[in-house]
Amino acid sequence: MTENEILSVRGISKSFDDLSVLKGVSFDVKQGDVIAILGPSGAGKTTLLRCINHLITPDGGDILFKGSTVKGDRKSIRSFRARVGFVFQRFNLVSHLRVIDNVALPLVKVLGKKWKEAREIALKQLSQVGLDDKAASFPSQLSGGQQQRVGIARALVMQPDIVLLDEPTSALDPSLVGEVMRVIKRLSSEGRTMVIVTHEVDFARNIATRVLFMKDGSILKDTYPREFFESASSEIRDFLTDLSSIV
């Protein structure tokens, strides 16, 4: 293990009833990595991401964070989650809280800051995603793209060591994808460590430092973007053809 390794996923498996969704998946994430997880739907991409921070409890395998295993007890999971940002496909903002309080909430509840201080930090974070003027709005008053940018701000405000993004643009109107992509691109240029499940080939090609290709609960390919898109593997070719035929 190298010293700048942030996250190590070791042999994670998960079944729902008789359906084996993850069959012993392993990969490592180093500081500054931007990993794109691609693959056909039903491959287990989202389940894998959710297993990493225990939103789904894996059946087997280990998650190592900065070299030590994350234990399964509540306290360990909580402190691990506080170091890991999570961005949801459907944003999942807390609907009765104003935008600024959505971003300030983890600072208050997890780090124990006062609301006043937390809101100041939250406002700075919001201006980073260009939404400081929406601080007093409620989530339902925002467009999908704006909500997702708030979701990203909420994940970043905790200064996480790694950010997990679960299809962050899939629930968006095509015209709103761009603004969210730009924010994510900027994060990568700032050197943020990210794991992103995505269908945006463009994103995998231009931003990712590595591509994981998943199918049927396993990682078939763990490679660099250039090699991935030039791959001669029939599964990858089929997948890419299917994607381009949809667009």
Place this chain on the structure above:
Amino acid sequence: MKRAVSRITLGLFVAGLIWFSYFSVSQAYPFNWKVLPRYYKLFLDGLVTTLELSVIALGFAIVVGIVVALARTSHSGFFKDAGTLYVWFFRNMPLLVIILLVYYGFGSAINIDRFWAGVVSLSLFEGAYVGEIFRAGIEAVPAGEIEAGEAMGLYRRQIMFSIIFPQAFRISIPPLIGQLVSLVKDSSLVSVIALGDLTMRARQVGTQTLAVFESYIALALCYLLITSTLSFVGRALERKMVIP
């Protein structure tokens, strides 16, 4: 404009119907409204009792409702079943029977004041309904928001108090107002244990003055006034609490 015309038409029709009924009845029953004002103090006394009873019972019903809703949404099978059992019992039992059981049943074993027998009966009964309202409110909170709380590292208790309860409460307000209106109406049943509420006072006035119909018309108007006011205030509160 069309709406206004239809409303006026309806108003005239209802007024005509009331006048016709009143006129027909007055052929056989001599209305005597003059005696009522002398007894306004009894009415007022009954009104105060009904309001006191309703407000206190609502308070307890909300407490009962919170406990029932928490039990029914808990992960423990035991509490879940206990909550279900409670709701099953009190929703399948007529309130009148509960009042009789509490006052004449338990009341014959332990000394229990009429007023508090009424409060206990109403609280237990309405608590089952309030519990179902709160449960529906809790279950209506989007699962994704709870997940977001988990993902940011909140404890279960923090998720409950910061994410679930504030929203469940807002969602519950409209049906809760409706239940409060029901509670006020249901409270008229306590008159059977001679608790001096509005209904019992109206019956008293009726028997004393022999102006029975007049007393009950006044009684009906009193209830309409209370419940309409509650609904009106409730709607205002609802508008204030709504999440845009």
